[in-house]
Amino acid sequence: MHAYTEKIREAARRLLAEKKVDGVIGFRRGTLPLMNEPVFVRHADQVDQLVWDGNCGVNLANYLTKRKDRVAVVAKGCDSRNIVVHIQENQIARDQLYILGIPCKGMLNRRAILKALDGREPLQVEETEADVTVSGDGFEQVFPRKDVLQDNCKICIHRNPVIYDELLGDPVEEQKDVDRYEDVRRIEAMTVEERWTYFEELIAPCIRCYACRNACPQCYCPTCFVDESRPQWVGKSLDPTDTRTFHFLRAYHMAGRCTDCGACERACPMDIKVRQFTKKLEKDVKELFGYEVGVMLEERPPLDTYRPDDPQDFIR
Amino acid sequence: MSQWEPKIVAFLCNWCSYGAADLAGVSRLQYPVNIRVIRVPCSGRINPKFILAAFRHGADGVWVSGCHPGDCHYIEGNYYARRKFALLKSLLEHTGIDPRRLHFSWISSAEASKFAQVAREVVETVRDAGPARHFIKTLPQWDSVWGESTAEIQAEVV
Numbered sequence A: 001m002h003a004y005t006e007k008i009r010e011a012a013r014r015l016l017a018e019k020k021v022d023g024v025i026g027f028r029r030g031t032l033p034l035m036n037e038p039v040f041v042r043h044a045d046q047v048d049q050l051v052w053d054g055n056c057g058v059n060l061a062n063y064l065t066k067r068k069d070r071v072a073v074v075a076k077g078c079d080s081r082n083i084v085v086h087i088q089e090n091q092i093a094r095d096q097l098y099i100l101g102i103p104c105k106g107m108l109n110r111r112a113i114l115k116a117l118d119g120r121e122p123l124q125v126e127e128t129e130a131d132v133t134v135s136g137d138g139f140e141q142v143f144p145r146k147d148v149l150q151d152n153c154k155i156c157i158h159r160n161p162v163i164y165d166e167l168l169g170d171p172v173e174e175q176k177d178v179d180r181y182e183d184v185r186r187i188e189a190m191t192v193e194e195r196w197t198y199f200e201e202l203i204a205p206c207i208r209c210y211a212c213r214n215a216c217p218q219c220y221c222p223t224c225f226v227d228e229s230r231p232q233w234v235g236k237s238l239d240p241t242d243t244r245t246f247h248f249l250r251a252y253h254m255a256g257r258c259t260d261c262g263a264c265e266r267a268c269p270m271d272i273k274v275r276q277f278t279k280k281l282e283k284d285v286k287e288l289f290g291y292e293v294g295v296m297l298e299e300r301p302p303l304d305t306y307r308p309d310d311p312q313d314f315i316r
Numbered sequence B: 001m002s003q004w005e006p007k008i009v010a011f012l013c014n015w016c017s018y019g020a021a022d023l024a025g026v027s028r029l030q031y032p033v034n035i036r037v038i039r040v041p042c043s044g045r046i047n048p049k050f051i052l053a054a055f056r057h058g059a060d061g062v063w064v065s066g067c068h069p070g071d072c073h074y075i076e077g078n079y080y081a082r083r084k085f086a087l088l089k090s091l092l093e094h095t096g097i098d099p100r101r102l103h104f105s106w107i108s109s110a111e112a113s114k115f116a117q118v119a120r121e122v123v124e125t126v127r128d129a130g131p132a133r134h135f136i137k138t139l140p141q142w143d144s145v146w147g148e149s150t151a152e153i154q155a156e157v158v
Ligand code: SF4
Pocket: A057, A076, A077, A078, A079, A104, A105, A106, A107, A150, A152, A153, A154, A156, A157, A158, A159, A160, A260, A261, A262
C-alpha cells in the first residue's frame, strides 16, 4: 500500500516536471477515516497529498468525461475498464491520458466495517496485505481483509488494469473460480411475482438522492432522464412506481457499459444493493452477445453493433 | 361488473407493421379491438421509457413490431433494436414483469394476415395475464374495482 503511495507520488512529480500532463488525478486522505477523496494535483508541491490504500474505491474515470486537457490518472482494474469505455464512447481520447495502473487488492467496504464496529467511532485504520486494523477510543479490532471488501471486489476478475502507460506495481494474481452470478441466478429462480417483490423491497428505502447516478462514471448525459420534463418520463415523487422507473432506467442505461466497479453501491447512503439490477444485464450481455465490458479497446460496445444472427427467439 | 378487456399499446413501425395493420383493415381481416396503435418511424426508435410509460398509464400489455431483419427502411435500425429488446425484455422479466405482457414481432407491410394473427395471440396472452397492477401509481384500495376503475384512476394519476 505504502509502496503504491510512493510510486504514485514519484510518477506524478516526474510527469508534472516533464510537463507531460497538465494535472494528475488521484486520491488524498479524506477528513474521515475510511474515506479518501479524489484530488487534482497540478503543481509539483502538491504531489505529497497523493496517497493509496484500501479506501480509494471512488471511480476516477468519473472525472475524465469530456476533458480538454491532458491528465494522468491513477487507475485500478475497474477504473481502467471504465476508461476503455470512455475512449470507446469518445468521452476522452487515448492520447490525452497517461494512465498510472494500480494492480488492485480490493477496496474496503466502509459500511460493513462501521456496522461491525457497532457505533464505536474509528479513528485510525492500518492495512496490511491480510488484515485491516481499525482502532479508536479504547478499542482495536482486526478484520481479515477479504471479509471487509466491497461486494463487487469479492467477485472481481479484473484487478489488474487492462490499459495503462505505466504499471505501478507487480500484477496481482487474478481471482479464479469466482461465481459472479450466484445472486442473479437466485433471483432468476424465483417466480415472477417473487421477483417483483424482491426488487420492491430492495429499493424501498431509496430516497432518490441520485448519488448512485452521480458516482457512476458512465452516467454523463447532459440532461439525465430523471430531469427531463415535457414529457416527464419519471415522476419526482417517492411513489414506488417512480422509484422503480428510475432504477429500471438507470440500470438499463448501463447495459453493455457497466464494469461492476461498485461506485453506485458505495455511494448509496441507504445501503441499497443497486448492482442487483446491473448484474443481470452484465450476465445477459455475456450470454447473448459474448461481450465483456471494457476489456478490449478495439471492440465496439455491444449495443453499438449487431450480428445478423443475433438471438431472436423471443420475437414472433 | 362489466367484463374486463385488456388494453394493449402497440408500437408499430411506419414502414412495415403499420402498413400491415392498414392492409389488414382494407382486407377486412378480423382482429380484436384491444390494440391502441402508436406509429413510430422504426423499431429502433423504441425507448424503454415508452414501454414503462405505457404500463404506467394503464396498459396491460405492450407490443412492438418492426420490419424483418434485413428489411429495415434505415438499413439496420432493427438489428440494433433487436439487441436492445433482448436485454430490455430480460431485465423487465427479471425485475418482476410478467413475460406475457411484452411482445415483439417482425411483420412486413404485406403480411396482413400475420398482423391479425399476432394481434389475436397478443391479446389472448395478455388477457390470460389479467389486469396489470405493477407500475401503476395509485392502486385502488378495494379489490372489487380492479379492472373497471383502473383506467379512470389512471386518467387522473400520471
Ligand atoms: S472491482 Fe476489482 S479492480 Fe475495482 S476496486 Fe474492486 S478489486 Fe479493485
